[in-house]
Amino acid sequence: MTERALVIAGFAILCALALGLTTLAHLRPNLLAPLSKVATAALAHRPVRIIAMLCWAWLGWHFLAR
Numbered sequence: 411m412t413e414r415a416l417v418i419a420g421f422a423i424l425c426a427l428a429l430g431l432t433t434l435a436h437l438r439p440n441l442l443a444p445l446s447k448v449a450t451a452a453l454a455h456r457p458v459r460i461i462a463m464l465c466w467a468w469l470g471w472h473f474l475a476r
Contacts (some may be wrong), residue, residue, distance in 0.1 A: 411419075435444040452458050 431442065432445065435442040453462065
């Protein structure tokens with residue numbers, strides 16, 4: 411297996427895991443909170459909003475500016 415195929419397989423596994431967790435969260439909200447509720451609760455605090463904005467800016471600078 412080439413390095414490229416390994417990276418693609420890793421991202422496919424991460425996407426499948428995220429999709430499975432999202433489905434589980436919507437089917438059983440008492441077991442796992444949906445991402446929208448977690449984000450709403452976290453972004454209610456100013457320091458978290460600032461950190462999220464800085465992380466988003468960093469990602470944009472490093473991946474979209476080139």
